[in-house]
Amino acid sequence: MPFIPHTEKDTEEMLKAIGAPDLDTLFDEIPADLLIDSLDGVPQALNEMQIVRLMRDRAAKDGAPLCFIGAGAYEHHIPTAVWDIATRGEYYSAYTPYQAEASQGTLQTIYEYQTMITELTGLDVSNASLYDGASALAEAALMAVRSNRKNKSGRVLLAPGVNPTYEKVATAIAGSQNIRFERLAMDSKNGNTADPLDNSEPPVALVIQQPSFFGTLEDVDRLTDWAQQMGALVIAIVNPTSLALLKAPGHWGEAGADIAIGEGQPLGVPLSSGGPYFGFMTCKQKEVRQMPGRIVGRTTDLNGDYGFTLTLQAREQHIRRSKATSNICTNQGLMVTAATIYMSLLGYEGLRQVAQASYQNTAHLIRGLTAIDGIERLFDSPHFHEVALKLDRPVAPVLEKLSSKDILGGLDLSATSPDLGDALLVCATETKTESDLDTFIAAVEEIFSTEAGR
Amino acid sequence: MSELPGDLLYTSEHEWLRRENDGSVTVGVTDHAQSALGDLVYVELPEVGQDVDSGGDMAVVESVKAASDVYAPIDGSIVAVNEELADDPEKINADPYGDGWIVRIQPNESIDESALMTPDTYQELLDQEDA
Numbered sequence: 001m002p003f004i005p006h007t008e009k010d011t012e013e014m015l016k017a018i019g020a021p022d023l024d025t026l027f028d029e030i031p032a033d034l035l036i037d038s039l040d041g042v043p044q045a046l047n048e049m050q051i052v053r054l055m056r057d058r059a060a061k062d063g064a065p066l067c068f069i070g071a072g073a074y075e076h077h078i079p080t081a082v083w084d085i086a087t088r089g090e091y092y093s094a095y096t097p098y099q100a101e102a103s104q105g106t107l108q109t110i111y112e113y114q115t116m117i118t119e120l121t122g123l124d125v126s127n128a129s130l131y132d133g134a135s136a137l138a139e140a141a142l143m144a145v146r147s148n149r150k151n152k153s154g155r156v157l158l159a160p161g162v163n164p165t166y167e168k169v170a171t172a173i174a175g176s177q178n179i180r181f182e183r184l185a186m187d188s189k190n191g192n193t194a195d196p197l198d199n200s201e202p203p204v205a206l207v208i209q210q211p212s213f214f215g216t217l218e219d220v221d222r223l224t225d226w227a228q229q230m231g232a233l234v235i236a237i238v239n240p241t242s243l244a245l246l247k248a249p250g251h252w253g254e255a256g257a258d259i260a261i262g263e264g265q266p267l268g269v270p271l272s273s274g275g276p277y278f279g280f281m282t283c284k285q286k287e288v289r290q291m292p293g294r295i296v297g298r299t300t301d302l303n304g305d306y307g308f309t310l311t312l313q314a315r316e317q318h319i320r321r322s323k324a325t326s327n328i329c330t331n332q333g334l335m336v337t338a339a340t341i342y343m344s345l346l347g348y349e350g351l352r353q354v355a356q357a358s359y360q361n362t363a364h365l366i367r368g369l370t371a372i373d374g375i376e377r378l379f380d381s382p383h384f385h386e387v388a389l390k391l392d393r394p395v396a397p398v399l400e401k402l403s404s405k406d407i408l409g410g411l412d413l414s415a416t417s418p419d420l421g422d423a424l425l426v427c428a429t430e431t432k433t434e435s436d437l438d439t440f441i442a443a444v445e446e447i448f449s450t451e452a453g454r
Numbered sequence: 455m456s457e458l459p460g461d462l463l464y465t466s467e468h469e470w471l472r473r474e475n476d477g478s479v480t481v482g483v484t485d486h487a488q489s490a491l492g493d494l495v496y497v498e499l500p501e502v503g504q505d506v507d508s509g510g511d512m513a514v515v516e517s518v519k520a521a522s523d524v525y526a527p528i529d530g531s532i533v534a535v536n537e538e539l540a541d542d543p544e545k546i547n548a549d550p551y552g553d554g555w556i557v558r559i560q561p562n563e564s565i566d567e568s569a570l571m572t573p574d575t576y577q578e579l580l581d582q583e584d585a
Contacts, residue, residue, distance in 0.1 A: 149501065289496060314496075314521040323514070323521065 070427025122250025133263030161212020268342025292326030
């Protein structure tokens with residue numbers, strides 16, 4: 001694409017045409033007392049050599065710690081080819097392009113992505129992606145309200161294992177639109193939704209996260225049937241890697257979840273201090289009109305050849321204006337490109353191996369850590385690649401000591417879930433070797449053997 | 455342009471009304487409206503029993519190029535919706551004044567015909583829009 005900058009002469013002519021003496025005059029509208037010369041805490045500009053040096057020094061401080069933190073974002077091996085291909089000029093765009101149909105390659109990539117995500121989740125339709133898993137929950141709740149018009153309550157139930165950050169983000173986005181998120185009680189023994197399930201007040205939707213934020217596995221079939229018998233929609237939050245082993249949301253219960261969303265980061269996107277990631281969203285065919293975001297479809301052109309096009313655009317903001325299903329008018333193009341390449345390089349078998357190895361490593365970690373006096377499992381539910389542990393002492397000092405040995409030992413749950421007491425959330429993916437796991441276990445053992453708990 | 459049915463009332467939003475013998479009113483969009491929208495692909499219908507206010511939106515017709523609200527022409531409550539449009543929205547294109555009807559409304563009070571258009575006044579509106 002050509003980039004043609006203004007010459008000084010162009011600028012002069014344009015200023016003259018509108019009768020402005022200089023560029024600054026164009027900003028006269030901004031009140032003088034709002035203009036500042038410098039920002040507090042923001043240092044003077046650096047030149048390229050200085051900034052490269054600064055960034056290198058800071059990156060070095062990160063080191064290469066052994067990471068056992070999951071809690072929504074997961075470290076996985078990313079084949080080198082993924083980002084080599086994704087950053088080629090032909091693909092290197094953050095969004096769905098303008099004049100999308102002129103970029104057939106990009107549309108085909110998104111179409112392939114949608115196909116893969118629908119296969120993983122067992123549902124009929126996928127959109128081209130959303131910003132991240134947390135905002136996808138807000139969009140799913142809004143979608144459920146639009147779809148389930150008979151229920152005016154605005155109540156969206158959250159299983160106890162829904163990521164607390166997702167609840168915060170969804171409340172910030174959807175909370176002012178007559179949607180109330182309510183948590184179901186937790187069974188303190190298995191960490192899942194407590195009995196009895198109450199039928200008296202049908203909600204708009206029930207949100208079930210599988211595996212839960214605490215690493216447990218819910219009885220998704222029973223919860224799905226319970227919610228749908230009350231006329232509620234079921235929104236599944238799932239980890240894409242786990243779907244290589246666990247039942248796809250489209251097959252939960254008698255009729256399957258209605259909407260499935262989740263964080264796409266585990267599919268080839270690096271942790272990168274928290275983003276950019278991408279959210280995925282799939283649903284049953286009958287909900288497609290209420291789905292936010294872009295959808296790419298395959299079609300036939302005048303010559304009878306196949307081609308790709310944005311479809312169902314009448315749901316979208318540029319056509320339906322204020323009545324659009326959402327103000328999401330694009331997707332996380334680059335992340336989705338990487339995810340599509342990641343999934344196609346791994347294939348079914350590769351993804352299953354990643355999931356299997358992650359599960360086995362976590363099982364190894366659980367055996368090793370719970371053998372230590374003062375550590376036990378918080379819940380007795382089966383797990384995938386993450387588990388909540390109960391410690392006999394505050395978690396923060398333990399994590400600090402591990403950090404000094406270059407080990408990120410997990411997430412201290414006291415910040416998000418103080419009711420659980422001294423609890424640590426630990427995750428092991430396929431990236432960990434047996435010696436990594438044993439290094440971690442030994443480091444924890446040392447801390448627990450040299451200092452008594454309380 | 456086809457002849458406007460003489461037994462109907464019309465609105466400036468390009469909708470038509472037919473007064474039924476049971477006192478209810480059937481509502482649809484005019485031939486002009488369906489032709490301006492193009493091939494319809496989806497109709498979002500209200501629920502039976504829902505109350506509607508004159509001027510408020512009650513349905514959405516969506517074509518390949520636009521989505522357009524259908525407004526309630528009178529105060530009342532919905533007594534029937536054309537369920538066949540869910541699977542076959544093109545009925546509106548094929549037969550806007552017949553099989554392509556959208557809803558039937560039971561009016562709350564007697565209809566103020568002065569707020570609606572006769573075939574002649576609606577035809578004038580169409581002529582003006584064409585001009």
